[in-house]
Amino acid sequence: MKVGDVMKQDKFEVLLEMQKELMSIIKQRTGELATLTDITVAMMTEVSEWANAHGEFKKWKLNHKYDREHVLEEFVDILFFWLQAMIMQNFTIVDIMRKYMEKYDENVRRQHNGY
Numbered sequence: 001m002k003v004g005d006v007m008k009q010d011k012f013e014v015l016l017e018m019q020k021e022l023m024s025i026i027k028q029r030t031g032e033l034a035t036l037t038d039i040t041v042a043m044m045t046e047v048s049e050w051a052n053a054h055g056e057f058k059k060w061k062l063n064h065k066y067d068r069e070h071v072l073e074e075f076v077d078i079l080f081f082w083l084q085a086m087i088m089q090n091f092t093i094v095d096i097m098r099k100y101m102e103k104y105d106e107n108v109r110r111q112h113n114g115y
Contacts, residue, residue, distance in 0.1 A: 012093050019083040036088055043081040050074035 027033050034042070051057065053074045055064040086096070 015079070015083055016087065016093075019080065019087060022080070023084060023087065033088075034084070036085060039081050039085045039088065043078060043085065046074060046077040046081060050078055 023033060050071065053067065053070045055061065055066065058064050
């Protein structure tokens with residue numbers, strides 16, 4: 001799939017379809033898919049790799065060089081596992097948006113109420 005083609009479609013749906021295709025390829029090659037626990041551990045590992053690549057927390061390291069492409073790559077690795085977890089739990093983008101809006105309202109209320 002080419003980037004230009006993607007830009008004309010619902011981008012989130014494209015990501016989900018691509019992830020489903022990748023999951024199919026993995027299942028064909030290995031005979032199984034990772035469990036939700038496997039995906040959770042993998043996602044946590046990728047979050048750590050993203051944080052390490054970003055290096056913002058490394059106040060003691062004076063020569064850390066920020067590499068945007070490396071940080072972006074690690075972020076996308078998180079997205080792969082997040083999408084797979086979403087698919088495995090049968091969450092839709094509508095589910096995600098609805099819950100996001102609910103939590104958004106709650107978080108805004110908290111900020112206005114001295115949370």
